[in-house]
Amino acid sequence: MNELLQVYLSAWPTVWAMDTARYLVGATLMATILAVFWRTGLARRKLQARDPNPGQKRREILGSLRTAFIFSLLGAIVAVGDHQGWITIYKGFSQAGPLYLVLSLALMLVAHDTYFYWIHRAMHHRRLFTLFHRTHHLSRTPTPWAAYSFAVPEAMVHGAFVPLFLLFVPMHGLGLLAFGIVQILRNVMGHAGAEVHSAxxxxxxxLGWNNTTTHHDLHHEAGRYNYGLYFRFWDKLMGTEHPDYRRKFEAIVSPAAAAPASIGVGSAIARAIAGSVLVGGLFLAADPVRADDGPVGRWAAPGVAAIVELAPCSGAASLCGTIRWLWQATDDKGRPRLDSQNADTALRTRPLVGLSILSGLTRTTNGGWEGRIYNPEDGQTYRATLSRAGTDALSIEGCVLFICQKQVWRSVSVLQAALR
Ligand SMILES: [Zn+2]
Ligand SMILES: [Zn+2]
Known part of the structure; x- marks a missing residue:
């Protein structure tokens, strides 16, 4: 026992120094890249209009240093396991060659992505969120310094991965080092706040199977989507990828986004006029509904309380619905109405306009559509079925257990016709 403690204590300082240095070097590198290339391109790739809160960086750094400490407490167990023969760490290539190193590293990354996806998704459950994950989501507009900004319980769950994985899979020492480097680099890239990946x-x-900054940034901004760490596999498979991901990524890396952002006053006014025409036009020049595409297009909820656009979710054979317009878009004080009833407190500052409320709608055998509907009025998500009610109406049924509520939405083309 004494010997084990000695092994542990002699390994710990090195593990702690490496975990801390890994974070500091990775985040500093990303922050430096952002600072150097900000004016020459990255500013135009900024993902959110809002800026990080004052004091956020300090909180992220302190939280991350605490996480590196916790990682080292768990990581030093690896040295004990190696000493006792519970796990195998190859040194040199006599027992397993370079090919094994590469394959085991790939396996470790896939396993970590899987572990991360499910742990992360579970931590978004309302009963676990506050204790485990709220700290990380205090950064709604993340910076690279947020890479390890976790509460202690969350840090412990993440730090357990490496010792657990090594119980099952022997690794090269170099493979472990490479894993540590890839992990921090992908992590700081995901939190960069401006898209740092190429088209x-x-x-x-x-390379589209990899996550990007847009992917994880949308997770911080919208919460209910994009739980993966390195790859998009699990989000695609489980239908949790943000419906707007493809559109947003393509828009941010497109040459148009990279065009000079400096606009004169004249063109600013022209843009403002074009913008207001566009906004006004949402209501009048709405997309026609194509029968063969299902209920794609814009729909008005009863009393024209809201206009929801149904469109294919990004990259998926399902439909998603986004609030495009609200009769009452602002509260009594003139502020935009927010998703204030969301169970996830980190999401309560999201504006309702632009919110995705219908997701994963797929065709049913009887010609209708089935998926999920989020009701901002109570912050709950329900099972939803949609069916056509004539050519210009859509019947929406949202069900909780056996209680179902029905609404009929009307195609905006009916409203257009009435205005003629
Ligand atoms: Zn999260
Ligand atoms: Zn994050």
């Missing part, structure tokens, strides 16, 4: 990382492109 080749776009969905459908050759």
């Amino acid at each position: 080749a990382f776009g969905p459908g492109r050759w």
Whole structure:
């Protein structure tokens, strides 16, 4: 026992120094890249209009240093396991060659992504969120310093991965080092706040199976989507990828986004006029509904309380619905209405306009559509079924257990016709 403690204590300072240095070097590197290339391109790739809160960086750094400490407490157990023969860490290539190193590293990354996806999704459950994950989501507009900004319980769950994985899979020492480097680099890239990936990382492109800054930034901004760490596999498979991901990534890396942002006053006014025409036009020049595409297009909820756009979710054969317009878009004080009833407190500052409320709608055998509907009035998500009620109406049924509520939405083309 004494010997084990000695092994542990002699390994710990090195593990702690490496975990801390890994974070500081990774985050500093990303912050430096952002600072150097901000004016020459990255400013135009900023993902959110809002800026990080004052004092946020300090909180993120302190939280991350605490996490590195917790990682080292768990990581030093690896040295004990190695000493006792519970796990195997290869040194040199006599027992397992370079090919094994590469394959085991790939396996470790896939396993970590899987572990992260499910743990992360579970931590978003309302009973676990406050204790485990709220600290990380205090950064709604993350910076690279947020990479390890976790509450102590969350840090312990993440730090357990490496010792657990090594119980099952022997690794090269170099493979472990590479894992540590890839992990922090992907992490600081995800929290960069401006898209640092090239267009080749776009969905459908050759590196599109990887996550991007847009992907994880949308998680911080919208919460209910994009739980993966390195890859998009699990989010695609489980239908939790943000419906707007593809559109947003492509828009941010497109040459148009990279065009000079400096606009004169004249063109600013022209843009403002074009903008207001566009906004006014949402109501009048709405997309026609194509029968063969299902209920794609804009729909008005009863009393024209809201206009919801149904469109294909990004990269998926399902439909998603987004609030595009609200009769009452502001509260009594003239502020935009927010998703204030959300169970996830981190999401309560999201504006209702632009909120995705219908997701994963797929065709049913009887010609209708089935998916999920989020009701901002009570902050709950329900099972939803949609069916056509004639050519210009849509019947929406949201069900909790056996209680179902029905609404009929009207195609905006009916409203257009009435205005003629
Ligand atoms: Zn999260
Ligand atoms: Zn994050």
